[in-house]
Amino acid sequence: MRTPIIAGNWKMNKTADEAVAFVEQIREGLNATSGVDIVLCPPALAIPAVAASVKGTKIGVGAQNMYFAESGAFTGELAPNMLTPFCQYVILGHSERRAYFGETDEGVNKKIKAALAHGLTPMVCVGESLEQNEAGETHSFVSGQVKAAFAGLTAEQASVCVIAYEPIWAIGTGKTATVEQAGAIIGGTVRTAVAEILGDDVAQQVRIQYGGSVTEKNIAELMAHPDIDGALVGGASLKPTFVELVANAA
């Protein structure tokens, strides 16, 4: 049985003070929800304050990115061992990082290995653009992303990872993939790609989230699909109604 996981990716929103004020608003409601893992992913500078604010609750903390080295001349980057005192999770390979900051499949693969070596659970993002979708390339592209991300991982390492399927055309657009579309890619492409390189057992253990314009209104329908194990939520995780979203997912 895969425990559903709902993560809020706040992207570049909220100062540390704003983050704590928001967590104080939603903490009790989130903590009262059972049957689902909950993760908040604030901007890096707000991570320590958010971690302190959720201490003693069931709410986990994740970073939005990480570098793979432990230290060195990498100006502006954060190392895995800098995150571990505060975080249990880290988002890797988000489409915004791939599009604006030059992240490659190869780099994402290195980051996944580094995260796992430090006991952080990677939430690995994959997903096709509108052009790729319209050209009928979704299956081959997303399958390739998954296989590149998981290359060289042991079954044990891969099985603890979380994958987020986020079609780029659905991010921040209000255009959610239908349950049929999301379920078909998550089951037929993402889980199948994991099975092809690591076997069926691993594929059945890996939790796969959907991401892209998820709200408190559409989450229950998405979660009803047997292959959808949760959501990576952007805009809707910045509002107090995130509590409702998580409750509707549980």
Ligand code: 13P
């Ligand atoms: P939205 O929920 O705002 O569409 O963002 C999705 C996303 O990119 C989460 O990582």
